[in-house]
Amino acid sequence: MTTNHCTVLIIGGGPAGLAAALELKHLGIDNIKIVEREAEIGGVPRFCHHTGFGLRDLRRVYSGPAYAREYQAKIAKAKIEVLTSTTVTGWTGPRQVQMTSPTGIREMAAQAILLATGCRERPAAARLVPGNRPAGIFTTGSLQRFIYGAEQSIGHRAIVVGAELVSLSAVLTLHHAQIPVAQMITEHPAHQIDWPFIPALWYATRRLGSKVTTQTEVSRILGHKRVEAIELTSLKTGEVETVACDTIVFTGKWIAEHELARLGDLQMDKATSGPQVDGALHTSTPGVFAAGNLLRGAETADHAALEGRHAAHSIAHFLVNAFWPQSGVAFCVEAPLAWVAPNRVFTSLATPPMGKFLFQVQQFCSRSQLHVYQGDRLLHSQTFARLIPNCSYRLDSQWLAGVDGQGAPLRMTVDSRSA
Amino acid sequence: MDDQNLYDIAVIGAGVVGAAIARELAKYELRCVLLEAGHDVGAGTSKASTSIWHTGFDATPGTLEARLMRRSYELMGDYIAKAGIPVERTGAILVAWTEEQHQSLPTLLARAHTNGVTDVRLMSAEEIYQREPYLNQGALGGLYVPGEAIFCTFTLPLAYATQAIVNGVTLKLNFPVRQIQRDLDGVYTVQSPESSVRCRYIVNAAGLYGDEIDRLLGYNRFTVTPRRGELIVFDKLARRLVNHILLPVPTSITKGVLISPTVFGNVLLGPTAEDLPDKTDTATTAAGLHMLLDKGKALITQLVDEEVTAIYAGLRPATEHKDYQIFAHPAECYVCVGGIRSTGVSASLGIAEYVVALLAAAQLPLNPKPEFKPVQMPNIGEAAQRPYQSAALIAENPDYGRMICFCERVSVGEVIDAAHSPIPADTLDGLRRRTRVLQGRCQGFNCHAAVATLLARERGQTIQQLLSL
Numbered sequence: 001m002t003t004n005h006c007t008v009l010i011i012g013g014g015p016a017g018l019a020a021a022l023e024l025k026h027l028g029i030d031n032i033k034i035v036e037r038e039a040e041i042g043g044v045p046r047f048c049h050h051t052g053f054g055l056r057d058l059r060r061v062y063s064g065p066a067y068a069r070e071y072q073a074k075i076a077k078a079k080i081e082v083l084t085s086t087t088v089t090g091w092t093g094p095r096q097v098q099m100t101s102p103t104g105i106r107e108m109a110a111q112a113i114l115l116a117t118g119c120r121e122r123p124a125a126a127r128l129v130p131g132n133r134p135a136g137i138f139t140t141g142s143l144q145r146f147i148y149g150a151e152q153s154i155g156h157r158a159i160v161v162g163a164e165l166v167s168l169s170a171v172l173t174l175h176h177a178q179i180p181v182a183q184m185i186t187e188h189p190a191h192q193i194d195w196p197f198i199p200a201l202w203y204a205t206r207r208l209g210s211k212v213t214t215q216t217e218v219s220r221i222l223g224h225k226r227v228e229a230i231e232l233t234s235l236k237t238g239e240v241e242t243v244a245c246d247t248i249v250f251t252g253k254w255i256a257e258h259e260l261a262r263l264g265d266l267q268m269d270k271a272t273s274g275p276q277v278d279g280a281l282h283t284s285t286p287g288v289f290a291a292g293n294l295l296r297g298a299e300t301a302d303h304a305a306l307e308g309r310h311a312a313h314s315i316a317h318f319l320v321n322a323f324w325p326q327s328g329v330a331f332c333v334e335a336p337l338a339w340v341a342p343n344r345v346f347t348s349l350a351t352p353p354m355g356k357f358l359f360q361v362q363q364f365c366s367r368s369q370l371h372v373y374q375g376d377r378l379l380h381s382q383t384f385a386r387l388i389p390n391c392s393y394r395l396d397s398q399w400l401a402g403v404d405g406q407g408a409p410l411r412m413t414v415d416s417r418s419a
Numbered sequence: 420m421d422d423q424n425l426y427d428i429a430v431i432g433a434g435v436v437g438a439a440i441a442r443e444l445a446k447y448e449l450r451c452v453l454l455e456a457g458h459d460v461g462a463g464t465s466k467a468s469t470s471i472w473h474t475g476f477d478a479t480p481g482t483l484e485a486r487l488m489r490r491s492y493e494l495m496g497d498y499i500a501k502a503g504i505p506v507e508r509t510g511a512i513l514v515a516w517t518e519e520q521h522q523s524l525p526t527l528l529a530r531a532h533t534n535g536v537t538d539v540r541l542m543s544a545e546e547i548y549q550r551e552p553y554l555n556q557g558a559l560g561g562l563y564v565p566g567e568a569i570f571c572t573f574t575l576p577l578a579y580a581t582q583a584i585v586n587g588v589t590l591k592l593n594f595p596v597r598q599i600q601r602d603l604d605g606v607y608t609v610q611s612p613e614s615s616v617r618c619r620y621i622v623n624a625a626g627l628y629g630d631e632i633d634r635l636l637g638y639n640r641f642t643v644t645p646r647r648g649e650l651i652v653f654d655k656l657a658r659r660l661v662n663h664i665l666l667p668v669p670t671s672i673t674k675g676v677l678i679s680p681t682v683f684g685n686v687l688l689g690p691t692a693e694d695l696p697d698k699t700d701t702a703t704t705a706a707g708l709h710m711l712l713d714k715g716k717a718l719i720t721q722l723v724d725e726e727v728t729a730i731y732a733g734l735r736p737a738t739e740h741k742d743y744q745i746f747a748h749p750a751e752c753y754v755c756v757g758g759i760r761s762t763g764v765s766a767s768l769g770i771a772e773y774v775v776a777l778l779a780a781a782q783l784p785l786n787p788k789p790e791f792k793p794v795q796m797p798n799i800g801e802a803a804q805r806p807y808q809s810a811a812l813i814a815e816n817p818d819y820g821r822m823i824c825f826c827e828r829v830s831v832g833e834v835i836d837a838a839h840s841p842i843p844a845d846t847l848d849g850l851r852r853r854t855r856v857l858q859g860r861c862q863g864f865n866c867h868a869a870v871a872t873l874l875a876r877e878r879g880q881t882i883q884q885l886l887s888l
Contacts (some may be wrong), residue, residue, distance in 0.1 A: 003809070037825055089807065096640040100828075102817035122864035125652075125729045128712075130703045133731065135847070136886040138867070145868035152868075152882040219705060226887040246888070255726065256600045259860075262656055377882075 001098075002106045008315055009097070011088050012262065016292025017116035019030035019057060021306035023312035025078045029319065032080050032106065035099060038088040039189020040069030040286050041075065043118065044274035045301050047144035050200075057305035065148075067301060077232040091264045095287045099140045102417040112287050112315045115261055115275070116308060119293040122253040124221065129358060130251075131220035138229035140170040140251045145272070147177045155247030159230050160184045162251035163191035163212050165389040166298065170249045171204045182245060187217050187235060189364065192390040193279055221248065242339035252390060254297025261290065271332070271339035279342050279397070280314040281307070286324040289315055296341040296358065299392060310353035325350075329403065330372070331410040336362045340395070340412055356394035359412065361387045368416035372399060376409035387416070426450045426589070428608055428620035431596055433457075435465040435572065435764050436756060437624035438579035439771035445586035446776075448781045448786040453580065454609065456595035460577030464626050465764065466732025466852060467701065469650065470681060471664055471742070472506065473765040474566040476539050476717040477779045482742045483773075490537050490761055491769030492566070495816055498768060499794055502718050503576040505568055505682040505800020507788035511545055511567035514558045514718075520668040523707065527668070528562060531709070533880035539564050553660040553719050558572065567664050573684050573852035579767070582794040589819045590673050590842065591616070592854055599635045602618025605752065607609070614650060620752040620783050622774060627698045627714055627736045629757035631746075641757055645698050645734035648761070649707035654860050656684045657725035665718065676714040678722065683827070683855060685728060687713040694737065699734045728860045731872035735761045742872055745774065749781035797833060800854050806830050824866045826859025831873065838877035845878050847871060847885055 005288045006261065010017045010025055013036030021032050045053055045410050048064030052163050055061055062070060075082060086101035094111040121139040136155060138146070160170045163186035170180045181204075186192070192210045193201045215234065219240065220231035220262035229244045256274040266275040267284035274295040275283045283290050290309040292304040320326070333340050340359040342352050361368075364385040372380040372395075380399035387393060395412075403410065429442045433455035441453040444692050455461060474494065499506050515521040524541060528608050531539035542563040548554060584590055587642045591614075597608040599621070607618050630643045641878030658680060667675035680776045691707040708730060716723045731827040737760050738744060744758035758768065761772070799805070806812050806819035807828050813820035818832035837844040837853040844850040847870065851857045856870050863870075 085821055085827060087807070087828070088829065100813070102813065102820040102822050104813050104820060111562065120864040122726075123864065125862055126706050126860075128705075128727060128730065130705045130708060130730075132702045135885075139862075139864045141861075142867035143862040145865075146871070146882070149871050150868045150882065152872075153888075154882070154886055161478060184746050219703070222702075224699065259656070262859050336544045374743070419511065 004106060004108050005094070006033040006108060006110050007319065008033070008112045009108055010034045010094070010114045010116060012036065012116035012118055012292070013082060013084070014039030014116060014118050014119050014292060015045065015071065015301040015305040016308035017114065018308070020114050020116065020291060020308035020312045022074055023309040024315060025080055027312060027316045027417060029316060034075070034080060034082045035086050035088055036084045036344055038074070038084060039081055041084065042072055043341065044141065045383070048169060049176065050169060050367050054395050057309070058302070077344045079091050083167070084229055088260060091145045094285065113317055114311055114315060115283070115288065115290040116292045117257040117260060117292055117294045119254045119256050119297045121251060122255055124250055127250065127253060128147065129218050129221060132223055133230070134221070134223035134225055136223070136247050137221065138247065138249045140166050140173070140249060141261070143170060143249050144173050147216050148419040149272055151176055153179070154366050155179050157182060157245045158249060159243060159245045160210070160246035160249045160251060161218055162186060163188070163193070163214070164252050165193055165197055167251040168193060168197065168200055170251045171208065171210050174249070175208050177249060181208065182243060183211045183213045184211050185216050185232060187215065188279055188389055189214055191387050194388055194391050202278070209378070254293070256292065256294045257299060261294065264288065269339070269341070269343045272341050274341065276330065276344045277342045278325065278344045279345050279352040281311040281342070281353070282314065282325055290366065296339055300359070307353045314350070328405060329407060334360065334411060334413045336365060336391070336411055337414055338362045344409060346405055347399065351400065352397055355397055357397055358396055360392055362391055362412065363389055364418035365414060368414050370395065371413050371415070372404060372410060373413070374410050378402065424617050425606065426616060426618040427453045427478070428622065428778070429454055429607070429616060429622055430610070430620040430622045432624035432626055433460045433576070433580055433590065434463055434626045435461060435576040435579070436626070436759050436769045436770055437622070438520045438576045438583065439767040440624055440774050441583040441588050441757070442579040443771035443775045444537045445583045445588045446787055446791045448788055451588045453583060453590045454594045454596060454616070454620065454734040455592050455801070458592055458846060460590070461573065462848070464734055464736060465572055467731055468572050468761060468764055469677065469687060470569055471679060471765070472570045473762055474536045474564060475534055475762070475765070476536035476564050476566070477527060477669060478762070479741065480530060480533045483745060484743050484762060484766065485534050486527055487773055488766045489769070489770035490772065491766045494768040494772070495765070498569060502582070503796040503798040504574050504578060505798055505803060506568055506570040507680065507682055507800070507802050508568045509663050509680060510563065510565040511652060512542060512665050513562040513564070513666045513668050514547060514549070514554070515560050515668050516557055518559070523668060524560065524562050525628055531564070536564070536566060538566060550662055551665065553721055555718060555720055560796065568818040569664065569682050571800055575764065575767070575801065577842060577853065578794060578796045580795065582792070584826060584841050584858055585726065585792050585794055586788065596632060596635070601751070617870040618666055621834050622754045622756060622778070622779060622783070624886065625754045627734055629736060629755070632783040633757060635751055636751070638755065640739040641740055643736045643738055643757070645695045645700070647693045647695050647700065647732050647734055649703045649732045650687055650689030650730070651708065651711050652681065653686040653688065654723060654726040654728050655684045657722055658684050659815060660719055660722055661686050669735070676711060678715065678718055682802065683858065684801040688722065690733070693795070695734070698734065701734060703730050703732045711762070726860060729858070729862070738877070745770070747777040747781055752783070754778060754781070760880060764841070797853070799835065806833055823869055824856040826861050829853040829854050829856045834873055835868065835877055838874055843878065845880065847874065851873055
């Protein structure tokens with residue numbers, strides 16, 4: 001088997017990986033390789049035909065496919081080598097992986113590796129939705145690839161499970177394919193869409209007639225060959241309703257595509273399902289960095305791209321000084337907080353991407369006071385008027401200076417009134 | 420009347436049992452037809468089992484089931500090696516958690532020895548924890564059954580049916596038998612809503628519908644009550660938690676909930692056992708899934724922290740009788756193979772041999788063919804080399820290096836092969852069972868559209884057909 005060498009190997013050709021590659025090139029680093037398992041780079045935006053991409057990383061607004069094309073063009077112009085249709089299948093050394101492609105099997109050794117493998121939505125089975133398994137069950141991801149990738153009509157009447165930003169994306173995708181969406185179902189007491197996306201929600205509900213059904217869970221899928229109906233149970237009253245439909249789209253409930261991270265025995269963060277990283281996006285394995293949606297599920301593409309750029313700077317430093325932080329403390333959250341990322345802090349005070357930590361809550365919270373403690377020592381407090389589940393919020397990071405890198409784990413708590 | 424449509428023998432039901440019988444019959448100079456109500460081979464009860472290759476160590480001694488399982492076990496090892504059936508010889512441990520269970524182990528050991536499974540032995544709690552370090556504390560001891568193994572119950576019936584076809588058997592899919600008549604010459608006419616075949620002998624291997632076929636032939640001696648078993652498949656990242664099949668000490672109703680690795684590198688938890696009136700009700704239930712998770716958590720806590728990849732339910736054709744319901748009626752040239760419950764996958768080769776012997780006794784002329792062609796199925800198990808791991812195969816055809824299903828590492832080449840195999844995949848479910856596509860952790864997030872597009876192209880179908888729209 002051939003072993004190739006490169007300076008930086010980027011695994012995943014979505015926004016985070018591509019932005020990292022461009023920034024590395026800009027920083028004067030050569031021999032960068034991007035590995036992408038699909039036939040072209042660009043990642044998930046290729047199939048998101050709505051607008052709003054690129055605001056913070058490219059300073060212009062694009063549709064998803066146009067945004068992906070812009071990155072493809074930049075990568076080509078920068079003459080960065082891209083290995084498409086190439087799947088990394090495992091680790092063969094600390095900074096060495098094996099991959100398969102139509103041209104064969106090979107190993108690639110690198111001085112640094114960036115994991116940018118993204119995330120996926122949990123399908124029906126992972127959510128333990130009971131009932132049958134007929135055709136007609138999708139996630140937003142699979143739906144978009146049918147409708148924008150294969151240009152196929154795939155149903156007549158849909159139910160969207162979820163009422164968050166990605167759910168809206170599913171509704172618009174279904175509308176594009178002329179499939180009416182009867183309802184958006186959420187377990188929460190309200191939808192989880194915040195400004196600036198409220199007008200899009202209005203469009204979906206008022207113009208397209210999709211109703212948001214709250215405090216409701218999917219209790220059964222019915223149908224043999226094809227979905228015939230969905231059974232919904234009210235979490236408030238226990239009332240059960242069966243709604244006829246032939247298409248069900250499960251949205252959100254992100255999980256990191258963390259197979260490689262876990263196969264490489266990286267220390268994981270249970271709450272985000274991604275690898276633990278510090279502000280500089282170091283993982284627990286020297287030379288291995290992580291960025292983008294692998295860290296904690298889906299954020300907007302521009303956010304992932306900016307994280308990729310941030311990782312590029314950390315990688316460039318590492319290539320020069322070979323420094324890898326060894327100890328450090330974990331940064332955990334307590335309920336009703338869901339997760340925080342980055343979630344590891346070292347003495348070498350690495351500021352997180354864009355100077356902020358990201359976090360989410362599990363339930364609606366209003367007039368919330370967030371506190372960061374190390375042991376019993378309060379490091380930071382910050383007020384948020386309203387916290388919505390499935391929306392990410394930014395936590396300041398100037399308090400990092402007060403962290404004792406050898407001390408107790410950091411924990412974040414929230415005092416609030418439940419909305 | 421032309422004899423195009425006249426067969427020596429018709430086997431009704433292309434599940435694992437019917438397919439095994441058809442394969443056995445294919446060794447002889449016979450015109451044989453295999454009739455299947457569904458759209459594919461092995462797509463009913465056979466596809467939704469626990470995928471365990473049982474030794475029969477705990478069968479009731481003296482039953483036909485015990486005898487045929489034992490005989491099948493002798494035949495199976497050689498067969499699965501030659502046919503490329505995915506297998507891993509993990510062995511099983513029955514784990515006793517209560518004093519009562521612990522005290523019943525010597526009885527089970529004696530039974531295993533009576534059944535001819537002589538390598539079964541008691542195992543100390545200490546050895547159990549050595550072999551299964553992730554098992555929760557509290558096990559008192561166990562019974563070790565080295566011969567139990569995991570294999571692929573998707574490939575097995577397909578292998579049987581493929582070998583039957585390659586050796587001259589006719590397969591008719593979408594042929595639900597509605598009526599059977601016998602004329603004065605002793606020729607049966609077997610009718611489906613759309614067509615009919617004629618034959619001299621009939622084997623009823625209709626599984627869940629075995630009682631109905633038996634009644635069409637004038638008998639009324641058993642009733643199939645589907646026993647639903649729900650199962651949970653955990654992510655491949657859970658595979659490191661389990662080394663053996665972990666069986667509970669059986670009760671009179673069922674073997675109980677087990678944890679087992681799968682040949683695809685996942686971990687299986689199940690099954691439940693619930694008698695149902697509806698022979699098509701393969702739905703999972705909230706109660707069943709929660710019960711399984713509770714049991715799983717009590718066995719290996721870390722298991723339930725892992726992601727769930729799939730949930731499914733299978734229907735075992737249980738009858739009011741404990742033993743298999745195999746009857747020969749030489750005068751009517753009819754053999755009924757009913758009541759083959761969950762052990763049928765393991766017993767299939769033994770059943771086939773036994774049924775063909777019954778047919779011989781019923782004067783079915785059995786002249787061996789000069790040649791019985793072997794078949795080699797694509798081995799889709801983790802223990803075998805997969806195409807993506809074979810530099811030679813990829814060099815020969817780059818499509819074997821072009822991944823289409825990333826979670827299960829299935830290549831475009833394998834999908835194309837399955838679409839053109841002797842029993843081609845023409846549904847996404849059929850393709851899933853043949854190649855593992857869409858079976859992984861993302862359940863199609865990445866590849867659903869790509870796989871449907873490729874299969875539609877290869878089979879000349881539309882995406883809408885593949886999505887049953």
